[in-house]
Each structure stands twice: as C-alpha cells, then as structure tokens.
Amino acid sequence: MNAVQPVATKSIPTSPPPASPLAAGASVPLAFIGAGMAGAVLGTVCLVRSPAVLALPHVHPQVVAWTHLWLLGCLLTVCAGAIYQLLPVLANTGFRGQRLAWVHFAVHLAGVAAMVAAFEASDMKWVGIGGLAVSVGVVLMAHHVVKMLREATRMDPVLAAFGLATAWLLLTVMIGVLLAGNLHFGWWNVDVLAVLRAHAHMGVAGFFVTLIQGAMFRLVPMFTMGQAGALRRVGWAIAVAQGALIVAAVSLGFELAAGRLIAVLLFAIAFGLTALELRRVWRTRKKQHAEPGIRGFLVGLGWFVIALVGGGALAFGAGDWRSALAYGVIAVLGGVLMSVEGFLCKIVPFLVWMRVYGPRMGRQVTPQAATLGNARAEAGWVWVHASAVALLGVGAAIGNEALLIAGAGAFALGQGLLFASLLKSASHLWRPVEGQPLARRIFEVKA
Amino acid sequence: MNNELTTDRVWSVLTTVLDPEFGVNIVDLGLIYDVAIEGAVVKVAMTLTSQACPAGEMLVGGVHAAVNEMPGVDDVRVELVWEPRWTPDMLTDAGREQLNFQR
Numbered sequence: 001m002n003a004v005q006p007v008a009t010k011s012i013p014t015s016p017p018p019a020s021p022l023a024a025g026a027s028v029p030l031a032f033i034g035a036g037m038a039g040a041v042l043g044t045v046c047l048v049r050s051p052a053v054l055a056l057p058h059v060h061p062q063v064v065a066w067t068h069l070w071l072l073g074c075l076l077t078v079c080a081g082a083i084y085q086l087l088p089v090l091a092n093t094g095f096r097g098q099r100l101a102w103v104h105f106a107v108h109l110a111g112v113a114a115m116v117a118a119f120e121a122s123d124m125k126w127v128g129i130g131g132l133a134v135s136v137g138v139v140l141m142a143h144h145v146v147k148m149l150r151e152a153t154r155m156d157p158v159l160a161a162f163g164l165a166t167a168w169l170l171l172t173v174m175i176g177v178l179l180a181g182n183l184h185f186g187w188w189n190v191d192v193l194a195v196l197r198a199h200a201h202m203g204v205a206g207f208f209v210t211l212i213q214g215a216m217f218r219l220v221p222m223f224t225m226g227q228a229g230a231l232r233r234v235g236w237a238i239a240v241a242q243g244a245l246i247v248a249a250v251s252l253g254f255e256l257a258a259g260r261l262i263a264v265l266l267f268a269i270a271f272g273l274t275a276l277e278l279r280r281v282w283r284t285r286k287k288q289h290a291e292p293g294i295r296g297f298l299v300g301l302g303w304f305v306i307a308l309v310g311g312g313a314l315a316f317g318a319g320d321w322r323s324a325l326a327y328g329v330i331a332v333l334g335g336v337l338m339s340v341e342g343f344l345c346k347i348v349p350f351l352v353w354m355r356v357y358g359p360r361m362g363r364q365v366t367p368q369a370a371t372l373g374n375a376r377a378e379a380g381w382v383w384v385h386a387s388a389v390a391l392l393g394v395g396a397a398i399g400n401e402a403l404l405i406a407g408a409g410a411f412a413l414g415q416g417l418l419f420a421s422l423l424k425s426a427s428h429l430w431r432p433v434e435g436q437p438l439a440r441r442i443f444e445v446k447a
Numbered sequence: 448m449n450n451e452l453t454t455d456r457v458w459s460v461l462t463t464v465l466d467p468e469f470g471v472n473i474v475d476l477g478l479i480y481d482v483a484i485e486g487a488v489v490k491v492a493m494t495l496t497s498q499a500c501p502a503g504e505m506l507v508g509g510v511h512a513a514v515n516e517m518p519g520v521d522d523v524r525v526e527l528v529w530e531p532r533w534t535p536d537m538l539t540d541a542g543r544e545q546l547n548f549q550r
Contacts, residue, residue: 287469362511
C-alpha cells in the first residue's frame with residue numbers, strides 16, 4: 001500500500017481548507033442554480049400565460065426573448081453553477097476566486113434581464129448592452145475555467161470538453177453582441193437569419209451539448225458507481241462532435257447546403273459513439289436502481305436524438321419555419337433542459353448535503369443525500385415533462401393551439417413537481433435535521 | 448462500560464460513517480484499508496472510490512471526527528492511499544446487498 005497524502009491529524013480544522021473543491025462552501029454554485037431555476041419559473045409562467053407564442057415564427061421578438069430567457073436565464077445560469085462546482089473536483093485544483101465568481105453572477109443576471117426585456121421590445125441597443133454584460137460574465141467564467149485546466153494534474157477528454165464548451169460559449173456571445181450591434185448600427189450587409197442559425201447552433205450544440213457530452217462520462221459513473229468511460233473512446237466521440245460543430249457553424253453561417261449534410265452525418269457518428277460508450281458505462285454500474293434524475297437525463301438524451309433527426313430533415317430541405325420551431329423546442333426544452341434538470345436532481349441534494357451535513361459527518365447521524373429531495377415527485381417530473389415536450393413539439397410543428405395549451409399545462413405540472421423536490425432539498429439549508437451524536441450512540445449500544 | 452481502545456472498536460465506529468451518495472458505510476464500501484493503534488494514536492489508511500470523489504474531503508473529515516470521539520484516543524492520523532486502487536470488488540457482501548448488486 002503506497003501512502004501518498006497525509007490529509008488529517010488531530011488538529012484538523014472543522015472548516016474546509018483554502019483549496020476546498022467546494023466553491024465558497026457551495027454557495028456560488030447554489031446561487032447560480034437557484035437563480036437559474038428562478039429563470040425556469042419565469043419561463044414556465046410565460047409559457048402558461050401565452051402558449052400560442054410557440055405558433056409564431058421563430059424569429060418573432062417574443063420567441064427570441066423566450067429562447068434567451070430559457071437558454072441564458074435558466075440553462076446557462078444553472079450550467080455556470082455546475083461548472084464552478086464540478087470543474088475544481090474533476091481537475092483536482094480546488095476553487096479559488098470566489099469574488100470574481102460573484103461578479104460573474106451579478107453581471108450575468110443583470111445582462112440577461114436587460115437582454116430578455118430588450119428582445120421583447122425589439123430594442124437592439126439594449127440587447128447589445130445586456131449581451132455585453134453577459135459576455136463580461138462569460139469572460140470571467142472562462143478565466144476560471146482556463147486557470148483550473150492549466151492547474152489540473154492531468155488533462156483528459158472530459159476536462160477538455162469543459163474548455164471546448166466554454167470556447168463555444170465565448171464565440172456564441174461575441175457573435176450575438178456583434179449581431180445586435182449590426183442590427184442597431186447597420187455595419188455590414190450580412191444574411192442575418194443565416195448568422196442567427198449559426199449563433200443558435202454554436203450556443204445550444206457548441207456549449208450545452210459539449211458540456212453534457214463531457215460531464216456525463218464523469219457524472220453517470222459517479223452517481224451509479226460504474227466505471228468511467230474509456231478515455232480514448234470518449235475522446236473520439238467528443239472530437240467528432242467538435243468537427244460536426246465547426247462544419248455546422250460554417251455551413252449555417254455561409255448557407256452551404258453540402259456542409260449542413262456533412263455536419264448532420266458527423267453529429268450522427270458522434271451521437272453513436274457517445275451512446276455506445278455510455279452503454280458500456282451503464283452496464284458496469286453497481287447501483288442497480290436508476291434514480292429519477294438519471295432516468296430524466298437519459299430521456300433528455302433521447303430528445304437529442306429526435307432533435308438530430310429533425311435537424312437532419314431540415315438540412316435536407318424538408319419542413320418549414322414551423323418545423324424549425326418544433327426542432328428548437330425539442331432540442332432546448334427536451335434535450336438540454338431535461339438532461340440538465342436530470343443532473344440537478346442529483347447535484348442539488350448533494351451540494352446541500354455537502355454544505356449542511358458534510359461538516360457533521362462522523363459526529364452525528366446524517367441523512368443520505370438522495371433522501372433530501374422527493375423521489376416520487378422527480379419520477380413524476382420525468383414522464384410529465386417528456387409528455388409536455390411531445391405535446392409542445394407537435395403543437396409547434398403543426399401550429400395547433402389546443403396541443404400547445406395542453407403541452408404548456410403539462411410542462412408547468414412537470415416543472416412544479418421538479419421544483420417541489422429541489423425546494424425540499426434546499427429547505428435543509430435553513431432547517432437541517434438534527435441527528436443523534438454518533439460516537440456516543442455506538443458506545444451506548446455496546447454498553 | 449469497558450472503554451478499551453481496540454482495532455475492532457475502531458472498525459465498528461467507522462461503520463457509522465456513511466457515503467452520502469450511496470448510503471453504504473465506508474467499511475462495507477471497502478474504503479478502509481487498515482486500522483492500527485499505537486498507544487493513544489489511531490492510524491487509519493483509507494481510499495476513495497475515485498480521486499475525483501466530490502465528497503472525499505467530507506469522508507476523510509468524517510473518519511477523523513468519528514474516531515476522535517472515541518474514549519482513549521489522543522490523536523487520529525488518516526492517510527489517503529491510492530494503491531491498491533478501489534474497485535467494486537472491494538464491496539463487502541453487506542455493501543453489495545444494499546446496492547442490490549450481485550457478483
């Protein structure tokens with residue numbers, strides 16, 4: 001046995017040491033995740049109040065405003081929190097620079113609020129100002145990511161995916177700000193719709209899909225006690241997806257039909273490689289029962305496959321603007337949202353547990369992280385949300401208001417179930433369970 | 448009550464430290480490699496399921512706190528070791544049963 005790292009002696013401090021992987025005692029990631037879920041509440045309220053917006057063309061200001069509310073207000077906010085939590089653990093660097101992370105939090109929320117309101121009002125000047133604030137936040141996060149990757153003890157494809165996702169995000173927000181500036185000042189004569197398509201794909205596929213693709217090979221084994229994916233095969237899957245993204249961005253931006261077909265083919269290969277490796281990981285799991293969060297994540301991956309088929313059809317010239325909107329609904333509310341919220345069912349209780357019960361470990365009886373939330377509510381969320389996405393996708397594709405109303409209702413119910421469980425987990429922050437002291441108990445039992 | 452400090456008692460106390468994710472105690476998870484007592488000093492050699500275990504710091508702290516509470520203990524030294532690397536084969540039968548995992 002090779003002892004490598006003495007980590008604790010009698011004088012061990014009760015508070016985390018400076019290089020703790022917990023970002024500011026988990027308060028930074030929890031704040032981002034909480035704000036992101038507030039964005040999801042707002043997005044759900046908007047959808048329930050006006051489901052018919054999903055029957056409007058995808059370039060309609062309200063559709064664009066909602067898209068940015070979901071993608072930046074909810075999903076990017078949640079993912080930024082997850083990056084601040086996961087990357088220091090995966091890179092084994094610890095988390096430093098909380099102050100900059102809080103600055104990121106403030107400018108991000110202010111920027112998103114300004115952007116969404118300005119999109120609704122079609123005010124490109126304020127869209128640009130809000131976009132600049134969001135960009136400043138993304139640059140601050142990128143600074144953290146680069147720093148942690150440089151300090152990482154070893155680089156692997158999963159860590160590389162975090163860096164690549166951040167690079168795509170930087171590119172997406174820069175193009176977004178330039179687009180808003182161009183619409184306001186009229187600098188260049190470009191095909192705005194083509195650049196918008198490239199911008200959307202770089203954001204949704206470049207950032208979110210790359211992040212999800214990399215993180216799943218650490219999170220799924222972590223939560224199911226399975227073996228991590230083979231780094232070489234994971235690396236190939238990520239590399240092919242990156243090739244697809246580059247081809248997609250160029251061919252969408254410059255309207256190259258052949259390029260779009262090549263991108264779809266490359267995406268299909270990348271999805272296939274990812275699915276094969278994930279299946280290998282899944283088969284090695286020791287925790288046989290798949291919890292609702294993991295099931296929700298897997299259903300989210302299924303929506304990505306459907307979105308890829310839809311994207312392929314659009315690339316072949318099939319469908320109209322309604323089909324494009326349905327494609328967006330399925331990719332964002334089905335693929336990205338469901339995958340991210342599935343992981344949240346695991347990450348939020350774990351973060352709350354680490355903050356509240358971690359320091360009590362070995363001293364008191366502490367509850368299991370998985371018991372902090374409500375598994376039945378989460379199980380309900382999986383199927384209700386999946387049904388809602390199906391209804392909304394079909395409703396958007398055929399422009400059927402009744403289906404959109406039913407889908408919005410189901411969507412709200414699903415989000416309500418998820419929030420109920422996440423709130424139950426979060427309630428331990430201010431109302432922890434007081435456990436019996438451990439050592440005393442064991443000696444009482446023995447006596 | 449007999450408060451004699453023995454390795455058996457230390458192992459028993461370590462069964463009270465549960466992995467937060469799986470709810471299985473760290474002894475049945477196979478994370479504890481060795482326990483030694485030298486006078487009033489307890490030495491525990493343990494590992495984690497992976498070097499990127501997000502609860503690693505808490506588990507080590509939990510081991511320290513639990514053993515430190517034992518009567519007759521003046522000092523606790525926890526060593527985190529990576530050889531041999533933890534594998535699921537290190538789960539005890541009780542651990543496998545809790546995870547519903549068959550060999």
